[in-house]
Amino acid sequence: MWLPCHGEPLSEAVVHVWRVDLRGDHAALAQHLSPQEREQAGRFVRPQDQECYTISHAALRDILGRHLQAPPPLEFRVGPQGKPSVGTGGWEFNLSHSGRCALVAVSWQRTVGVDVEWIRHDVEILSIADRFFTAAESAELHRLSALPRTQAFFRLWTRKEAYMKATGLGMSLEPTSFEVWPALRVPVDRAAALRWSLSDLEPGEGYAGALVAAAPAVPVQLWDWSP
Numbered sequence: 001m002w003l004p005c006h007g008e009p010l011s012e013a014v015v016h017v018w019r020v021d022l023r024g025d026h027a028a029l030a031q032h033l034s035p036q037e038r039e040q041a042g043r044f045v046r047p048q049d050q051e052c053y054t055i056s057h058a059a060l061r062d063i064l065g066r067h068l069q070a071p072p073p074l075e076f077r078v079g080p081q082g083k084p085s086v087g088t089g090g091w092e093f094n095l096s097h098s099g100r101c102a103l104v105a106v107s108w109q110r111t112v113g114v115d116v117e118w119i120r121h122d123v124e125i126l127s128i129a130d131r132f133f134t135a136a137e138s139a140e141l142h143r144l145s146a147l148p149r150t151q152a153f154f155r156l157w158t159r160k161e162a163y164m165k166a167t168g169l170g171m172s173l174e175p176t177s178f179e180v181w182p183a184l185r186v187p188v189d190r191a192a193a194l195r196w197s198l199s200d201l202e203p204g205e206g207y208a209g210a211l212v213a214a215a216p217a218v219p220v221q222l223w224d225w226s227p
Helices: 026-032 035-043 047-068 125-132 135-143 146-166
Strands: 015-021 076-078 084-086 091-098 101-108 112-118 197-201 207-213 220-224
Touching: 015 047, 015 207, 026 047, 035 047, 047 091, 047 101, 084 091, 091 146, 101 112, 101 207, 112 146, 125 135, 125 146, 135 146, 146 197, 146 207
Parallel strands: 015 220, 091 112
Antiparallel strands: 015 101, 076 084, 091 101, 112 207, 197 207
């Protein structure tokens, strides 16, 4: 259940996932972005893309400010694989957006990865699965009929993306090197041999989502963001 946040204390014992509606007055939110972010937003040709980028990044800054209890502006650092971080405290975070929905995951001293996907019905599901999924995952999709196959594909895709983002390796991690069906099964992490937890998310009708956190089991708290 997604809850409205009215200034409640944010626990360090859980992973917080924030749902952001990417419709609204993005012009008013642009002032909260860094100059580099405003420049990036201006590069998008479609107004909808500018709007989604502006709202999602303004929401990210506001959400991190609540957790860090720090006034803006926040300074981001980018890791070697392109994953951003903040230099204050031990909060870890990740952002994903698709269509008109964004998800922001925040956790205390646990790396996290989150993904949301707008469920489309014009995707070449089986050819993509044969290329990017393991043989067992692809076979499962081939077994299903059309509608369940579409739902299952985006469920698997968000799980894959969330894990790849949580590791910090992104697309440099081969998606066929681990499985997410029926559960997350990964090789030993070369850096820290971390155990990972996977949670499916329901961002709303027409969307699939997933969260991966570097912990064997962790409670997840769901929030709706509003400016």
